[in-house]
Amino acid sequence: MTSLARTEPPPEVGHVRSRAPVAGGRVDPDAATALALLNCAVRELCAPEQQVRVADGHLMARLPRVGVTLRARLRRPPLMSPRLAGPIEERRGGWTAVDWRRLADLIAGELELTTGTVNPEFAAQVAASRDAMELIGRRRRAGDADPFLASEQSLVAGHRFHPSPKARQGADWPAYAPELGARFPLRWLAVRADAVVEEGDVSVLDRLGPPVRDGYRVLPAHPWQLDLLRPESDAIVDLGPYGPEAVPTSSVRTVYVPDAFLKFSLDVRITNCVRKNAWYELSGAVALTRALRPVFDELACALLAEPGYRTVSVGGTRLREGLGVIVREGVRGLPGTPLLAAAIADPDGAGPAAVSRLLGDGAAPERVLAWWDAYVGHVVPPVLHAYLRHGVVLEPHLQNVLIAVDDEGTPVRAVFRDLEGTKLLHRPWESFLADLPGPVASALTYDPERGWNRVVYCLFVNHLAEVAATLADHHPSMEPALWRVVRRHVVRCAGDTPADTDGAARLRALLAGVPLPAKANLRTRWARDPDRQAAYVPVPNPLAEDLA
Ligand SMILES: Nc1ncnc2c1ncn2[C@@H]1O[C@H](COP(=O)(O)OP(=O)(O)OP(=O)(O)O)[C@@H](O)[C@H]1O
Ligand SMILES: [Mg+2]
Structure with a gap:
């Protein structure tokens, strides 16, 4: 770890250190904003109404209530969420390019007609996020010398399935x-x-x-x-x-x-x-x-x-x-070098956490599979066992997990953080919870169904799907094989779980291909609901045998 020198007298508060002007991970704020909006719209508005199809290397998605068809380039056949690329176009006679402003308008119109509610803040939040990305792009300097801190500070575009990923009041x-x-x-x-x-x-x-x-x-x-x-x-x-x-x-x-x-x-x-x-x-x-x-x-x-x-x-x-x-x-006692999982998943990522850096440039397929096997093997069993054996609901989304890697870049340990999103199931923890003040106990209790949804969303949809997709950006034909690796680890967990338990039944459903729950960030922002009440929408499950 970098040692951060004690500063006395302290320098000015809030100063931004200037570093060499090497801005890794350049992101076009207009394109990134449009793509995040489209990702949300496809997942939360179009797909649930069967308004999505693939044609000519494009994904066509119709907003059913405003009656507008959009399309974007499809980078490869989708297994779960389609990997899209610009330009984004709208059908008006022929195809016309749409920018993020038009897209935000269309989506707001669709949400109004779908929910019967208005949200006067929505457009400003999208614009604020876009402006923040632009400012970050202009003022960004080379990452921190410490690889862990560089990974924490590298999320230029942020969440890929959020309408305003960089909005800050x-x-x-x-x-x-x-x-x-x-x-x-x-x-x-x-x-x-x-x-x-x-x-x-x-x-x-x-x-x-x-x-x-x-x-x-x-x-x-x-x-x-x-x-x-x-x-x-x-x-x-x-x-x-x-x-x-x-x-x-x-x-x-x-x-x-x-x-x-x-x-x-x-x-x-x-x-x-x-x-x-x-x-x-x-x-x-x-x-x-x-x-x-x-x-x-x-x-x-x-x-x-x-x-x-x-x-x-x-x-x-x-x-x-x-x-x-x-x-x-802190992180000093950990084996290897910890890196933020979100930085590893970042398709625009540069620096120490970029998958090309971790795997080595032009990695052979066997190396990719071995690396991914190590990654999944460190992340999946603890999360599933925490729930199945201990009644603990972790929130292993990309921002709450660090992956410690060895000198070759291979994952050697998963590190979980953020207890705000970590919950206990009532049954195994009844007497522990009974000893806490009522509001403390209720804020950290989840019912089994919501807890499982949260685990499955964070682990497979938010986290593993995004890392797999970034690996597949480099190795497009490997995505099905990557999901077979995930399936194998889930099968192994199922083998360790007594067959007559609820937990085993949940795993069997997962492996049989029941749709996965995806958090509906767009709908939740529109409704201005607290995160705790977020809605979920189903997405295809690539763990099913015939798919993977
Ligand atoms: N894929 C992702 N999933 C979830 N959050 C993401 C993702 N990518 C970027 N983020 C950002 O990471 C932050 C996660 O927020 P979260 O609620 O976990 O943090 P926190 O509780 O405030 O702090 P900490 O994680 O340090 O406990 C948000 O700002 C979110 O936009
Ligand atoms: Mg967090």
């Missing part, structure tokens, strides 16, 4: 944007001891923070958050910026300091949610860490646990949640 975000290589010292507060609330192990905060007088404890704050929150209380003293530079990770609000992550409230909307640590989530993270330690001892993977939090008791919920910081374990 307000104008201040560039100073804190991971994609711009931001680093900044944290702001530190001294909080009177009687106004501190904390649980678990937060010793890293005391180690990193400035010395404070007796009767006070340090509390770090994200500078953006502090500007928005302006906490006023006689129990809180602002000590200003201090200490090592923090590096924002791909979630923006979680930062890396050596060697831990700190997850802050920002109270800013980033893609789906206004990012805030609710008080019951602070407590829930620490409780989950307690519950998950023995579970992960039995799984062949790593967990970045969240052993503690600290916040204030003054200023009501606003400050208690607004200033709450969760401590997450």
Whole structure:
């Protein structure tokens, strides 16, 4: 890991380090925005109504209520979600190119007619995301020298199935944007001891923070958050910026300091949610860490646990949640070099996490299959066993998983993080949950059906399908073979699961090819629903024997 030097006196808050002008992973913001919109429309509006067909190397997709047919180039025959490429065209007599603005209009029209509701914010969110991508493209510099941090800061286009993947509220975000290589010292507060609330192990905060007088404890704050929150209380003293530079990770609000992550409230909307640590989530993270330690001892993977939090008791919920910081374990003890899975899946990815770099240029098919077998073998069994054997619902989407690779670039360990999306099933955890305060317990409980949907979506649709698709961009004829590898690992998990259990039946359905659930980000944004209530739509399941 890069060692981040202590800076005293600290440099200006929020400065963006300038580096050599090598902008890996160039992305055209107009094209990327249009493609993300079309991906969402095909998945959530056209396919569920059987309005999609393949013709002449193109995917034709009709928006049924506005009665408009679109098409885009199809890079190869689709197994799950079609891999599309521009130009995107609309049938008007002949074919006419459509840009992201027109596409956003058409999709908004379709959503109005489909749902009977309006969303006056939608167009602005799409435009804000597009503008953010453009600014990132203009100001981006070479990635961090540390491969892990470079991967965290490399997601220029972001989520491929989100209508506004880079939307961030307000104008201040560039100073804190991971994609711009931001680093900044944290702001530190001294909080009177009687106004501190904390649980678990937060010793890293005391180690990193400035010395404070007796009767006070340090509390770090994200500078953006502090500007928005302006906490006023006689129990809180602002000590200003201090200490090592923090590096924002791909979630923006979680930062890396050596060697831990700190997850802050920002109270800013980033893609789906206004990012805030609710008080019951602070407590829930620490409780989950307690519950998950023995579970992960039995799984062949790593967990970045969240052993503690600290916040204030003054200023009501606003400050208690607004200033709450969760401590997450760092990455130094991991074998190999950790890389963010989303960076590996990024088809425009450059730098240390690019699949061409990990596999070696022009890798032979056997190398690709062996690499993928290692990848899937590290990711799939722990996620399925966590659910099937332990009643633990992980959220292994591309941004919540790190893949540690050895010197040859081969995966040697999967690392799971983000306890906010990690849930427990009621049955095996009944007595554990009963000992927690009601709101804490209910926020971290899922029913089995929703939990399974979440696992299957995150693991297969959000995560593995995207990495497989990026591998197949380099080796187009291999996609069916890649899915056969996934199938083999699921079959093995099924073999380890007692046949008469619900879990085994779920796996049999998966292997028989029942459609997979895909999170409907477009519909969820349109409805302005919280992420927790997100709708799902079915997508083809490439695990079925005849397909794979
Ligand atoms: N394929 C993807 N799936 C999910 N999120 C993605 C993906 N690609 C990029 N992202 C981005 O990653 C972020 C994931 O948010 P998530 O809710 O997991 O993070 P968080 O809880 O705020 O922070 P942390 O992950 O550090 O706990 C979002 O900003 C999302 O847009
Ligand atoms: Mg996350």
